[in-house]
Amino acid sequence: MFGRIAARATLSLQTYAQSQAIQGTNRLLKARRHVPSFCCSLPNNARGIHCSQSLQTETYYSDSHEWLRVDGDTGTIGITDHAQSKLGDIVFVELPEVGTSFEKDESFAVIESVKAASDLMMPVTAEITDSNTALQDTPELVNNSPTEDGWIVKVKLSDTSELNNLMDKAAYDKMASEDSD
16 A cells, blocks of 8 residues: 555655646746856866755864864864874863853863874864864874864854954964974
């Protein structure tokens, strides 16, 4: 019985789609112009379609060597490759509890290495929405993949205007190279 209902529903949808295509060719063409925003990443708008959204995320850097990858009002935070190389082998990461809120420049986590322990500073005012619990068993992920698998926390940003106080990659790289000298 359910098979007949599903077959009728499929047939009805096909019939409806065909009638819409015949009755509204212009409407169908307009609908095809609405393409998901991943097309925005194509060079020179290759498909000739104007996109109003972008799926690209922005990455910002703090002077205390944290990175913040932002998508809308959410973000992912970790330490930079420069920071992990300065710390050496990471042996422990103390993670904050989900739901905890932190002010900009407040310590939100601790990373311990064979060389030192270091507080991680919150680059923006935010609430913790997730933490990378994989780091409890494998803290070396921070060394092996600091900007991917070694992320520390995910957050909900309170005030996106605070992003204006952070650096882009070029400014951070310049600061980090001066720090190395």
